Amino acid sequence: MAGxxxxxxxxxxxxxxxxxxxxxxxxAKKFVxxxxxxxxxxxxxxxxxxxxxxxxxxxxxxxxxxxGSRAPASGRYMVVTKSPLSGTIASSNSGGFWxxxxxxxxxxxxxxxxxxxxxxxxSIKNSIVEIKDAEKYWGKLVxxxxxxxxxxxxxxxxxxLVIGPAGEKLTLLxxxxxxxxxxxxxxxxxxxxxxxxxxxxxxxxxxxxxxxNLDATxxxxxxxxxxxxxxxVTSKGLPTYGTSVLVNVINETGIYxxxxxxxxxxxxxxxxxGEVLAEKYLVRNVACFGCPIAxxxxxxxxxxxxxxxxxxxxxxxxxxxxxxxxxxxIRANNWCxxxxxxxxxxxxxxxxxxxxxxxxxIKPDEIDGPPLKFGSSEAIVEWSRKMGAAEGFGAKLALGSxxxxxxYGVPELSMSVKKLELPAYDPRGAQGQGLQYATSNRGGCHVxxxxxxxxxxxxxxxxxxxxxxxxxxxxxxxxxxxxVIDSLGLCLFTSFALGAHDYRDMLNAIxxxxxxxxxxxxxxxxxxxxxxxxxxxxxxLPEADKLPSRLLEEPIPDGPSKGHVHHLAELLPQYYxxxxxxxxxxxxxxxxxxxxxx
Amino acid sequence: xxxxxxxxxxxxxxxxxxxxxxxxxxxxxxxLLKRLEIAQKEVGILLVNGRYASATDKLAPHxxxxxxxxxxxx
Numbered sequence: 001m002a003g004x005x006x007x008x009x010x011x012x013x014x015x016x017x018x019x020x021x022x023x024x025x026x027x028a029k030k031f032v033x034x035x036x037x038x039x040x041x042x043x044x045x046x047x048x049x050x051x052x053x054x055x056x057x058x059x060x061x062x063x064x065x066x067x068g069s070r071a072p073a074s075g076r077y078m079v080v081t082k083s084p085l086s087g088t089i090a091s092s093n094s095g096g097f098w099x100x101x102x103x104x105x106x107x108x109x110x111x112x113x114x115x116x117x118x119x120x121x122x123s124i125k126n127s128i129v130e131i132k133d134a135e136k137y138w139g140k141l142v143x144x145x146x147x148x149x150x151x152x153x154x155x156x157x158x159x160x161l162v163i164g165p166a167g168e169k170l171t172l173l174x175x176x177x178x179x180x181x182x183x184x185x186x187x188x189x190x191x192x193x194x195x196x197x198x199x200x201x202x203x204x205x206x207x208x209x210x211x212x213n214l215d216a217t218x219x220x221x222x223x224x225x226x227x228x229x230x231x232x233v234t235s236k237g238l239p240t241y242g243t244s245v246l247v248n249v250i251n252e253t254g255i256y257x258x259x260x261x262x263x264x265x266x267x268x269x270x271x272x273x274g275e276v277l278a279e280k281y282l283v284r285n286v287a288c289f290g291c292p293i294a295x296x297x298x299x300x301x302x303x304x305x306x307x308x309x310x311x312x313x314x315x316x317x318x319x320x321x322x323x324x325x326x327x328x329x330i331r332a333n334n335w336c337x338x339x340x341x342x343x344x345x346x347x348x349x350x351x352x353x354x355x356x357x358x359x360x361x362i363k364p365d366e367i368d369g370p371p372l373k374f375g376s377s378e379a380i381v382e383w384s385r386k387m388g389a390a391e392g393f394g395a396k397l398a399l400g401s402x403x404x405x406x407x408y409g410v411p412e413l414s415m416s417v418k419k420l421e422l423p424a425y426d427p428r429g430a431q432g433q434g435l436q437y438a439t440s441n442r443g444g445c446h447v448x449x450x451x452x453x454x455x456x457x458x459x460x461x462x463x464x465x466x467x468x469x470x471x472x473x474x475x476x477x478x479x480x481x482x483x484v485i486d487s488l489g490l491c492l493f494t495s496f497a498l499g500a501h502d503y504r505d506m507l508n509a510i511x512x513x514x515x516x517x518x519x520x521x522x523x524x525x526x527x528x529x530x531x532x533x534x535x536x537x538x539x540x541l542p543e544a545d546k547l548p549s550r551l552l553e554e555p556i557p558d559g560p561s562k563g564h565v566h567h568l569a570e571l572l573p574q575y576y577x578x579x580x581x582x583x584x585x586x587x588x589x590x591x592x593x594x595x596x597x598x
Numbered sequence: 599x600x601x602x603x604x605x606x607x608x609x610x611x612x613x614x615x616x617x618x619x620x621x622x623x624x625x626x627x628x629x630l631l632k633r634l635e636i637a638q639k640e641v642g643i644l645l646v647n648g649r650y651a652s653a654t655d656k657l658a659p660h661x662x663x664x665x666x667x668x669x670x671x672x
Contacts, residue, residue, distance in 0.1 A: 232642060232667070232668030233642075233668050233669060234670075237667065237669035237671075238669070240608070242671070243671030246670075246672070252604065252645055252664040253645060253648050275606065275607060310671075311671045311672065453670070457642075457670055464650075492672075493671075559648065
């Protein structure tokens with residue numbers, strides 16, 4: 001069956017058993033692959049109520065039917081598990097080259113279960129799979145561990161996925177890193193790897209991936225590549241500036257969260273913008289597997305070259321911490337990459353701590369590092385390092401802003417949804433984006449439905465960002481389509497140029513099948529509802545579909561969105577209705593029957 | 599009337615970052631773009647006081663006009 005290897009790898013780290021199993025092709029079709037299929041398998045194999053660090057929890061590394069194909073930007077894979085940060089389903093996405101390599105080794109996905117009694121790593125050379133000792137790599141930073149593992153593999157073409165010390169220490173903000181700099185960043189997936197004593201997965205594959213219909217593939221790819229080349233964002237905007245060029249747009253729109261969302265306009269944003277990054281620190285542009293967009297950026301500071309910082313990272317450490325020192329932001333980003341930390345949650349947690357410190361909630365004598373003052377370059381760099389190392393008060397920060405603020409009795413100061421820190425857009429000035437934050441199945445996240453695209457960037461059409469009208473419809477449509485793209489194994493950035501029918505055509509040509517746009521979007525809706533059911537079974541109830549009270553009650557104090565709050569109470573019932581859920585936000589039996597996921 | 603103009607990304611090359619400019623009272627955004635020699639088709643996002651605007655919109659005294667090429671990210 002083209003598009004799929006039809007093989008999955010199951011590794012039990014408790015027993016050392018390694019099994020190669022056939023993939024159920026009916027299920028693969030029903031849940032597409034990647035995010036969708038892995039969510040189904042996780043839902044079947046674990047009780048969603050378990051402790052995420054229980055050895056029974058699975059961590060699944062899943063490609064999609066288009067991962068590694070000739071489709072543009074097909075380097076994506078998903079890490080799916082139960083999140084130790086949010087208690088929800090976690091599905092963190094990453095690019096680079098690791099996903100396609102796994103596919104060429106002959107596996108659609110890897111299910112890791114159990115727990116090793118000592119540090120280990122998984123070595124995959126086509127069909128030869130071994131669990132190897134990782135004592136000498138434990139404690140190593142991401143770049144050093146990657147280099148050492150490549151040396152042991154004796155194959156420079158091998159691809160390395162690894163956790164840093166943050167994951168080893170079960171830091172709830174820990175990411176999974178691959179190809180040194182690419183991150184499956186969110187939801188603490190790195191800590192689940194750490195809980196299983198699994199340091200890395202090294203993959204080398206030499207197989208080929210033939211499309212179902214070569215002629216149709218050539219034809220559809222010619223068409224989609226043309227669209228990507230003709231689209232201003234994918235052919236000029238992202239290649240020229242990378243994601244960091246968003247800094248000034250979002251700031252000038254007045255939705256650039258500043259000093260832990262106390263403001264939404266950062267006076268000196270331009271000093272920490274994509275324009276200045278390109279002028280002073282950019283070394284080169286980089287692309288993931290098969291990507292014509294090439295939005296990646298390598299920057300250099302203190303003689304060290306590293307990837308990023310991306311837009312979200314720039315925001316988390318600059319405006320959100322009140323810092324306008326770009327060099328410090330790059331250094332903080334580098335610590336996150338080396339220790340394996342989610343840059344959004346790490347920066348946002350420091351911002352929360354800064355507000356608590358300035359309000360006298362965290363006392364100076366409690367902390368063993370630089371004063372947590374807004375605007376402090378020293379604080380963002382040193383506290384990032386200490387969080388990564390889980391050292392002193394840094395270990396407390398590394399549990400995320402919600403647990404920090406809750407411990408001090410001020411959970412409302414955590415700018416998070418379902419305990420996952422919000423990203424770089426203030427929803428008070430983008431109502432659809434706020435609804436998407438509140439309803440995202442993994443919590444405060446921008447890439448489950450990027451409403452900023454129509455509400456700010458004008459793509460595919462310009463919506464009034466303050467209006468509530470029609471936003472529930474847009475949010476559902478974006479969430480369902482995004483679930484499809486994530487499950488196919490393609491990069492979400494292709495959607496600036498492509499529509500649902502383009503994904504349908506690529507899937508039919510490369511993987512074979514008779515998908516229509518409707519059946520594909522139905523699959524997206526099926527995946528969304530499956531994730532919702534997982535969360536409900538995990539005890540994350542509809543009451544958690546909310547935003548921090550600051551965003552609902554405190555009008556933005558200054559800037560171009562001054563005076564606005566978010567109107568979630570009006571939008572949420574519309575959204576539940578649009579989804580076919582009951583008034584309490586529970587998917588109805590009829591809806592689940594319709595989607596065939598009873 | 600005086601209008602504040604902010605340029606971003608490639609529009610800064612050979613021009614400026616921010617500048618105040620004088621326009622006659624009934625001028626539209628279009629006149630501003632012509633003065634700056636920026637073609638409408640090059641403009642991705644055009645904000646007047648932080649709100650989405652089009653070339654035909656009239657300018658008002660002390661407006662802040664921000665001009666970006668097409669861009670995306672996240």
